[in-house]
Amino acid sequence: MKNLKQSLAVSLWFIFLTFPLMVIKVNTTDQFVQWRWMNMLWVGLTIFVLSFVWRYALNRKEARQMAAMSGQDDQDKPSKIQVLFENQALRTKLLFGLLAFALVFPWVFDTYQSTIMISALIYVVLGLGLNITVGLAGLLDLGYVAFFAVGAYAYALLNYHFGLGFWTILPVGGILSCLFGVILGFPILRLRGDYLAIVTLGFGMIIKVVLENWSAFSFGPSGIANIDKPGLFGLDMDIAASTTYIYYIMIGLVILTIVVTGRLKHSRIGRAWIALREDEIACVAMGIDIARTKLSAYALGAFWAGMVGVMFAAKTTFINPASFTFMESAIILSIVVLGGMGSILGVIIGAMILILMPEYLRAFSEYRMIIFGAAMVLMMIFRPQGIISNIRQKYEFKGLKEKTDNV
Amino acid sequence: MEYFIELFLSGLTRGSIYALIALGYTMVYGIIQLINFAHGEIYMIGAFVAYIVCGVMTIYGFHGVSVLIIAGMLAIIYSCAYGYTLEKVAYRPLRGAPRLSPLISAIGMSIFLQNYVLLAQTSDFLPFPALIPDFEFMEPVAHIIGSAELVILITTLVTMILLTLLIKYTKIGKAMRATQQDMSMARLVGINVDQVISVTFIIGSALAAIGGVLVASYIGQVNFYIGFLAGVKAFTAAVLGGIGSVPGAVIGGLVLGLTESFAAGYISSDYEDVFAFGLLVLILILRPSGIMGRTTKQKV
Numbered sequence: 001m002k003n004l005k006q007s008l009a010v011s012l013w014f015i016f017l018t019f020p021l022m023v024i025k026v027n028t029t030d031q032f033v034q035w036r037w038m039n040m041l042w043v044g045l046t047i048f049v050l051s052f053v054w055r056y057a058l059n060r061k062e063a064r065q066m067a068a069m070s071g072q073d074d075q076d077k078p079s080k081i082q083v084l085f086e087n088q089a090l091r092t093k094l095l096f097g098l099l100a101f102a103l104v105f106p107w108v109f110d111t112y113q114s115t116i117m118i119s120a121l122i123y124v125v126l127g128l129g130l131n132i133t134v135g136l137a138g139l140l141d142l143g144y145v146a147f148f149a150v151g152a153y154a155y156a157l158l159n160y161h162f163g164l165g166f167w168t169i170l171p172v173g174g175i176l177s178c179l180f181g182v183i184l185g186f187p188i189l190r191l192r193g194d195y196l197a198i199v200t201l202g203f204g205m206i207i208k209v210v211l212e213n214w215s216a217f218s219f220g221p222s223g224i225a226n227i228d229k230p231g232l233f234g235l236d237m238d239i240a241a242s243t244t245y246i247y248y249i250m251i252g253l254v255i256l257t258i259v260v261t262g263r264l265k266h267s268r269i270g271r272a273w274i275a276l277r278e279d280e281i282a283c284v285a286m287g288i289d290i291a292r293t294k295l296s297a298y299a300l301g302a303f304w305a306g307m308v309g310v311m312f313a314a315k316t317t318f319i320n321p322a323s324f325t326f327m328e329s330a331i332i333l334s335i336v337v338l339g340g341m342g343s344i345l346g347v348i349i350g351a352m353i354l355i356l357m358p359e360y361l362r363a364f365s366e367y368r369m370i371i372f373g374a375a376m377v378l379m380m381i382f383r384p385q386g387i388i389s390n391i392r393q394k395y396e397f398k399g400l401k402e403k404t405d406n407v
Numbered sequence: 408m409e410y411f412i413e414l415f416l417s418g419l420t421r422g423s424i425y426a427l428i429a430l431g432y433t434m435v436y437g438i439i440q441l442i443n444f445a446h447g448e449i450y451m452i453g454a455f456v457a458y459i460v461c462g463v464m465t466i467y468g469f470h471g472v473s474v475l476i477i478a479g480m481l482a483i484i485y486s487c488a489y490g491y492t493l494e495k496v497a498y499r500p501l502r503g504a505p506r507l508s509p510l511i512s513a514i515g516m517s518i519f520l521q522n523y524v525l526l527a528q529t530s531d532f533l534p535f536p537a538l539i540p541d542f543e544f545m546e547p548v549a550h551i552i553g554s555a556e557l558v559i560l561i562t563t564l565v566t567m568i569l570l571t572l573l574i575k576y577t578k579i580g581k582a583m584r585a586t587q588q589d590m591s592m593a594r595l596v597g598i599n600v601d602q603v604i605s606v607t608f609i610i611g612s613a614l615a616a617i618g619g620v621l622v623a624s625y626i627g628q629v630n631f632y633i634g635f636l637a638g639v640k641a642f643t644a645a646v647l648g649g650i651g652s653v654p655g656a657v658i659g660g661l662v663l664g665l666t667e668s669f670a671a672g673y674i675s676s677d678y679e680d681v682f683a684f685g686l687l688v689l690i691l692i693l694r695p696s697g698i699m700g701r702t703t704k705q706k707v
Contacts (some may be wrong), residue, residue: 017488021527024461033463140507187692202684213677266650270677332517337511376515380508381500
């Protein structure tokens with residue numbers, strides 16, 4: 001009964017809150033007011049139901065925290081998917097299955113599907129790149145799309161002015177982005193987390209403003225068209241063939257990214273990143289060079305964005321500054337956050353869900369950003385570790401016990 | 408010389424708006440060390456509510472100052488309500504979580520609120536009626552400073568004085584300062600910290616709403632996206648002045664406004680934003696704690 005009253009109060013409060021925006025719509029040209037009373041009813045009902053769910057979820061979260069405090073720690077317990085992936089034999093089978101599916105994909109489905117898949121794969125690489133900066137090193141980067149833009153413009157401009165090909169620029173774009181990452185990284189080395197976020201956001205906006213206004217350099221808001229598609233030994237390809245070709249390049253790039261970031265994660269530098277994320281002061285005390293660690297996190301994160309930026313320009317054959325807004329950065333960030341910060345598998349699944357869902361559910365695409373926003377908030381409150389949480393590698397002395405048994 | 412004064416005054420106007428919004432950031436940051444990323448959206452909602460109220464009232468035949476006052480009041484009330492709810496829903500459950508979590512939650516909330524207004528209303532730029540009348544006594548200097556600018560300057564000044572008095576002399580102001588210094592200690596001496604945080608959000612939102620109504624009426628249009636850039640700029644101002652410091656936010660806002668105005672007037676208006684962020688980066692390199700901020704040692 002108490003709950004019922006509370007929920008009623010909450011829904012009344014939200015009816016009040018949403019009243020001017022949801023119910024009233026002013027039409028100033030025709031001078032009349034449109035009253036949308038139905039919306040009020042919907043808001044009331046939805047909030048009423050949601051408040052029950054909200055309360056239940058909060059209680060559950062609290063209970064779980066209590067359990068964790070009293071020693072029954074199930075936080076580190078791997079989820080079902082992780083257990084599945086721990087199983088070595090099954091994992092190889094699963095991976096081969098996935099790979100086979102990825103390889104035959106363009107032959108089974110049509111060009112349209114391949115195009116969608118390519119953009120999803122682009123976001124997979126972007127997510128994995130940002131995962132290095134945000135997920136591993138804990139440096140929140142809100143201007144990540146700037147690196148993407150650097151790669152895309154590097155290809156577009158070098159191709160336009162010097163006629164350089166895709167394969168030449170692919171590494172060049174990556175390295176150029178890398179350089180930008182270092183340039184951005186230097187001044188903000190001394191800053192803590194939240195300042196960092198704002199400076200990166202500013203950097204992203206500066207790049208966009210410059211691209212929009214410096215017409216002599218970037219052709220301004222109208223962008224650059226007729227960028228060459230990637231060539232294959234000078235073969236002439238129709239649209240379907242070249243889409244398939246780009247698709248395979250993308251698959252290769254994704255696999256490369258997965259392998260490299262996976263190896264990086266467990267390398268010396270990867271461990272330094274994680275240490276940096278957990279506690280900066282302790283990290284310095286352990287003798288880790290903060291400047292180098294932070295710069296490498298930015299540079300390596302930016303590298304992938306640059307590479308895939310070249311890919312993006314080659315795929316769409318047309319770029320303009322409108323493709324590189326803050327919203328893109330936000331989408332990439334939500335991929336990392338929703339998928340699970342630091343977790344490679346999580347980021348891949350996150351990218352697939354976030355990019356493919358609005359493509360296949362067209363009705364849903366209008367509500368895409370509002371759902372992303374809400375999901376980011378809810379994820380942080382109820383499941384901060386993401387869809388698939390990152391498992392820490394643990395080292396156990398398996399031999400030790402046997403030895404002591406023998407003695 | 409006249410051009411210089413004109414630029415100076417328009418910079419001051421712009422800067423005082425930034426200062427109004429920056430105060431919300433700085434106060435919230437001072438207490439819970441969170442960049443309230445959705446603060447710009449509160450400002451936008453304030454402007455939108457004012458727009459809707461104005462629209463409805465003009466259609467039902469009201470005119471003049473009454474519209475301005477009622478629209479302003481409702482905008483403030485709604486912004487406060489949104490600010491309060493925002494804190495309750497998105498930040499309170501995250502108290503004690505790692506620092507990145509509430510920040511991401513704030514970004515999520517910002518995206519959510521923007522799209523909520525976009526879906527509930529429209530994505531078009533809507534014409535905002537000029538609520539501030541042209542005063543007759545301003546005629547002789549109208550080419551340098553308009554009536555709207557004068558009203559903005561005076562309103563900001565009065566608001567700032569009220570805010571300073573509130574923080575310095577009232578009980579809640581004292582509680583706010585105590586919470587800012589040491590949250591757990593404040594709790595020990597019997598301050599209801601949750602309430603103080605709520606009040607801080609409400610005050611910040613009210614200031615943002617005032618800024619929103621003034622800007623919308625000055626520029627003459629509203630859109631669901633105006634909060635984003637204003638929020639980022641205001642945050643820049645807060646950092647510039649030294650985040651957490653109330654006079655710092657005002658000074659930061661004015662410095663930012665003047666810089667933008669002069670850069671736009673003498674160099675190029677296309678790169679206004681670049682100068683603003685360039686200034687931010689420069690300040691952060693040279694003096695990371697901002698103009699008025701104190702450097703605090705980080706302790707383990």
